[in-house]
Amino acid sequence: MKATAFRDTDPAGRLRIQRALVRDLPALESFIAAYTGDGTLLPRTHANLRTHRGEFRLVWDGERLVGCGALQRVDATLAEIRSLAVHPEWQGAGLGSMLVRALIRDAARQGIQRVFCLTRRVDFFARLGFIVVPTATFPHKIWNDCRLCPRFDHCDEVAMQRWVPATLPAAPPSKESTWLPDRRGRRTGRSIPRSTS
Numbered sequence: 756m757k758a759t760a761f762r763d764t765d766p767a768g769r770l771r772i773q774r775a776l777v778r779d780l781p782a783l784e785s786f787i788a789a790y791t792g793d794g795t796l797l798p799r800t801h802a803n804l805r806t807h808r809g810e811f812r813l814v815w816d817g818e819r820l821v822g823c824g825a826l827q828r829v830d831a832t833l834a835e836i837r838s839l840a841v842h843p844e845w846q847g848a849g850l851g852s853m854l855v856r857a858l859i860r861d862a863a864r865q866g867i868q869r870v871f872c873l874t875r876r877v878d879f880f881a882r883l884g885f886i887v888v889p890t891a892t893f894p895h896k897i898w899n900d901c902r903l904c905p906r907f908d909h910c911d912e913v914a915m916q917r918w919v920p921a922t923l924p925a926a927p928p929s930k931e932s933t934w935l936p937d938r939r940g941r942r943t944g945r946s947i948p949r950s951t952s
Contacts, residue, residue: 775811782820790840824854832868862919871916885915
């Protein structure tokens with residue numbers, strides 16, 4: 756099965772977002788493991804990643820994995836954005852926002868009404884339309900995942916949520932274009948037309 760590549764690619768064609776494939780699991784497992792030691796991400800086993808593979812969006816720079824994020828459905832109307840990470844060389848370049856927007860589009864396609872996350876990056880998610888809510892809003896998360904976290908007794912994460920648009924309107928015509936940055940966040944020489952998909 757061929758991965759769906761989004762229009763979110765850089766002008767040089769190196770950078771792409773796509774769904775995780777079975778062959779991507781070893782790279783994804785290693786990538787996530789690099790962010791578990793400091794508590795940025797919860798550990799995910801190979802078996803867990805295989806089960807939840809279809810929930811992941813991956814960002815590739817050529818053949819190198821540089822970002823990931825997952826949309827895990829909780830029930831018919833709620834999903835969690837989780838396992839969101841961007842390689843340090845690409846942080847601040849817009850890849851995290853691009854991943855979150857792709858996951859919100861996935862939620863809209865699935866008819867999900869709300870998405871939530873637990874995060875230490877409140878300002879980042881607030882810029883994407885999330886609001887702070889009590890952690891107790893998501894007791895299933897606390898029981899299923901948080902209780903396994905080494906920081907459970909002194910958690911510093913904040914619960915945030917946002918409503919998902921029922922329909923995704925087309926972008927208004929614009930003379931502007933969007934661009935994907937190079938590793939240092941600089942504009943590349945060319946641009947791509949603005950798109951909401």
